[in-house]
Amino acid sequence: MADKSLNKTELVAKVAAATNQSQATVDTVLGGLFEALAESVAAGTKVSIPGWLAVERTHRAARTGRNPQTGETIQIKAGYSVKVSAGSKLKAAAK
Structure with missing residues (x-):
């Protein structure tokens, strides 16, 4: 196991800094990504x-x-x- 980890809040902050977007925007996009991923996997896609x-x-x-x-x-x-x-x-x- 790795000694370090990156939680969702830290990931959102890192992506926001790298893309010059607000953390709220990045959080919304990641939420949509995870929702689409879950729906697709549930459907067998x-x-x-x-x-x-x-x-x-x-x-x-x-x-x-x-x-x-x-x-x-x-x-x-x-x-x-x-x-x-x-x-x-x-x-x-x-x-």
């Missing part, structure tokens, strides 16, 4: 920003698990998950 990231909904089949406290076998229902893949520019920035 893959969202791809070439070079940066791809986000898609994946299906997990039902399976048998084990309760770690009792050791009892349990059935885990099928469900959905989200897969986020880093693009080439994001991977290069991490090096």
